[in-house]
Amino acid sequence: MATDYVNSQCLHVDDRFTLDAADFCTVPGYLILRVAGGATRLADLGPEAARALGGLLARASAALEAATGAERVYVLSFCEVDRRLHFHLFPRTAWLLEAFRAATGAGPADAVDGPALFGWARAACVPGRALPAGAPAPADVAAALRAALHLSAQ
Numbered sequence: 672m673a674t675d676y677v678n679s680q681c682l683h684v685d686d687r688f689t690l691d692a693a694d695f696c697t698v699p700g701y702l703i704l705r706v707a708g709g710a711t712r713l714a715d716l717g718p719e720a721a722r723a724l725g726g727l728l729a730r731a732s733a734a735l736e737a738a739t740g741a742e743r744v745y746v747l748s749f750c751e752v753d754r755r756l757h758f759h760l761f762p763r764t765a766w767l768l769e770a771f772r773a774a775t776g777a778g779p780a781d782a783v784d785g786p787a788l789f790g791w792a793r794a795a796c797v798p799g800r801a802l803p804a805g806a807p808a809p810a811d812v813a814a815a816l817r818a819a820l821h822l823s824a825q
């Protein structure tokens with residue numbers, strides 16, 4: 672079965688989807704949900720696949736909130752560099768927001784610019800660079816995500 676693929680980066684795999692920790696950005700809990708097959712648009716999915724996708728997105732978002740304390744989970748799909756249908760699940764936590772505001776000069780009264788925060792974090796939190804203060808250990812978050820996803824699947 673496809674579950675033999677689960678390793679340190681992969682948190683879930685089945686016949687339709689893989690859910691991996693992002694390897695290009697070190698924000699703990701940043702996940703990529705890839706749709707198996709050749710779909711390049713959400714509209715390419717049949718009704719059953721779309722329902723399964725929605726269920727997995729909801730489970731993964733709930734697991735991210737539980738594992739990271741995220742105040743928001745950004746779910747984005749661009750399909751530009753990799754044209755295959757995939758989704759970025761990005762935990763916007765208090766520590767990340769604080770680091771973003773410190774780096775950009777934004778204040779607590781300023782509205783959160785989610786796309787700008789996402790872009791900043793992808794550039795600032797890269798392998799080889801220390802995470803901002805307050806960030807949890809990525810291994811701890813990965814273990815909590817695995818446990819939460821396993822429990823929600825039962």
